[in-house]
């Protein structure tokens with residue numbers, strides 16, 4: 001006993017207990033008694049009933065109410081938001097979106113509520129998609145009770161960076177601003193809130209995918225988006241749930257249907273907070289991997305990639321055989337806490 005937890009150390013909040021076991025999420029995951037948490041004077045861990053094996057019943061039968069949540073991972077995986085466009089006098093395309101930040105309670109796992117913050121009522125936020133060289137104008141409305149911003153990855157002036165003290169800085173509740181810049185460079189990017197405490201503003205759900213298509217379009221494909229994320233439902237700075245596109249086990253309960261021999265292109269983004277890395281592993285196949293999507297030459301033919309927070313890449317492959325193929329994080333702990341799914345090929 002007396003085990004020191006890496007996560008608690010990172011959080012700078014190791015409880016000092018004479019001889020008692022320290023609070024660890026790992027201990028819970030390993031099936032140790034919940035009473036230790038009470039002993040440590042911590043709030044009870046809000047895991048599904050019988051959490052030691054609890055994710056199993058969730059995985060096998062029940063799911064959350066996607067309709068009540070206002071979004072469904074099965075829609076998000078193929079949903080691209082191209083906004084609205086008009087021609088500028090120069091002939092150039094101006095592409096516009098409006099993103100509204102809001103506070104909303106969602107169901108992360110059956111019976112587990114989470115007070116999320118989101119853009120346009122969904123987590124991840126809309127997948128913004130444009131073409132290299134266009135002018136982009138994003139109107140940001142803060143409908144949340146907390147200050148927020150939108151910080152885009154990509155090339156733009158400092159005043160458009162969406163951080164405190166630059167340009168419009170933090171946007172207060174009820175406030176509004178416009179971010180405007182050129183769509184550069186072509187690749188797979190992301191956006192997220194950049195207000196401190198940063199970990200909280202990200203982990204609450206304020207992030208999304210930002211795709212800049214090359215002028216010369218990529219080959220036609222069945223295109224998918226997965227934002228790898230996780231949720232700290234008991235505020236101990238460690239995640240209790242992991243997923244691609246928010247809802248754990250969603251693609252296990254209902255696999256993603258794929259056409260045999262068709263090119264699949266996956267836009268993969270890691271936004272996971274509190275864990276140092278995340279990963280994506282594909283069964284029964286290998287994929288060509290294009291880090292950040294900035295080159296049309298793959299860096300590797302592989303079946304597993306590792307990403308830190310903010311890293312992203314494009315994966316391309318075809319399934320020559322029918323059947324069900326798993327995909328999941330190759331950290332077994334993340335897999336068991338929700339980050340796994342199936343492709344169903346026919």
Ligand code: CU
Nearest residue numbers: 148193195201
């Ligand atoms: Cu924020």
Ligand code: CU
Nearest residue numbers: 151153192310
């Ligand atoms: Cu970032």
